[in-house]
Amino acid sequence: MKITDVRAVQPVAENSPPDWRTSLGQILVAVETDVGLTGYGVGGGGLAGVHVVQTILRDLLLDSDPEPIERLWQAMYQATLPFGRKGIAIMAISGVDLALWDLRGRAAGVPVAELLGGKVGEPIPTYVTVWDEIPPELVQSHRAFKLHVENQEDVRGLLERARSVVGPDCELMIDAWMRWDLETTLQVAEQTADLDLAWIEEPLPADDFAGYARLAAKSPIPIAGGEHEFTAAGFAEIIERRLHQVLQPDVCWVGGLTELLKIYRSAREAGLRVCPHRGSEIWALHAIAAVDPQPLAESGRPWMTWVGGQPPIVDGFIRPTDRPGFGAEIDEDQLQTL
Numbered sequence: 001m002k003i004t005d006v007r008a009v010q011p012v013a014e015n016s017p018p019d020w021r022t023s024l025g026q027i028l029v030a031v032e033t034d035v036g037l038t039g040y041g042v043g044g045g046g047l048a049g050v051h052v053v054q055t056i057l058r059d060l061l062l063d064s065d066p067e068p069i070e071r072l073w074q075a076m077y078q079a080t081l082p083f084g085r086k087g088i089a090i091m092a093i094s095g096v097d098l099a100l101w102d103l104r105g106r107a108a109g110v111p112v113a114e115l116l117g118g119k120v121g122e123p124i125p126t127y128v129t130v131w132d133e134i135p136p137e138l139v140q141s142h143r144a145f146k147l148h149v150e151n152q153e154d155v156r157g158l159l160e161r162a163r164s165v166v167g168p169d170c171e172l173m174i175d176a177w178m179r180w181d182l183e184t185t186l187q188v189a190e191q192t193a194d195l196d197l198a199w200i201e202e203p204l205p206a207d208d209f210a211g212y213a214r215l216a217a218k219s220p221i222p223i224a225g226g227e228h229e230f231t232a233a234g235f236a237e238i239i240e241r242r243l244h245q246v247l248q249p250d251v252c253w254v255g256g257l258t259e260l261l262k263i264y265r266s267a268r269e270a271g272l273r274v275c276p277h278r279g280s281e282i283w284a285l286h287a288i289a290a291v292d293p294q295p296l297a298e299s300g301r302p303w304m305t306w307v308g309g310q311p312p313i314v315d316g317f318i319r320p321t322d323r324p325g326f327g328a329e330i331d332e333d334q335l336q337t338l
């Protein structure tokens, strides 16, 4: 099999938020082959990501065999080193890597989860993020809940009310989206230590390794992070120094499935948990189904409706479909693109 084209577009998504998630929104990558198979993946970086795919990465991959993916990943990483390593270039590589994995699944006629030695039929519990109080009618819709708390004055009060709504056995988490400092985080952790929180997410900026080291040593609650970290190499120090107890790589940004699998392996050796960012989107879901010892899938971006074939969340559980590859159904003729 030979790669005959590598294309990328930024689809327009209705109701996407008016911030970086739209201006540097998710991109669709298609890898075409001479046997008529097309693999699809999703990466990030908006039109800047599209440009990286359609120039450097396309030039590199044209006429190549799409296997082995791991070798192509290294070549893409190497080719983007002068301007890459983290951020938009790796988000672009993520989309190509996922398209190559999709192609591998489609060529073999099996879902990606099965390529990874897993099954697709098992239900995976899901969680959702809530911006304030948890509406009681939502409690049956997910198995766990995360509260966005960076602007909350009374985090303990909010969490006490949340705990009473969801009950004692439901996992509860909080996310501070890189807006707190060490002192605030430790204060909140100590004040809420008895409320059985599963984790405090991204309290500090992602590069504050010194802060995270102090936090990890002192916090009575596990610390989560990593959705804004890139590649397995980027996660290596976080894992080695145990800066986070819960790792949250985003497969569409971190370098694709190739990197997510490496992070799963290192985390398992270190005894750390992985809970991929927006893991219920099909791109991470197959890895969760196949290799995650403590599966929990975060609900996806509701505006990503241009990716067809996304299985529904039913009563707090999701199952990857048995369609080949990631099971994406993309109608390129219907896509509105930037």
Ligand SMILES: [Mg+2]
Binding pocket: 175, 177, 201, 202, 227
């Ligand atoms: Mg987060």
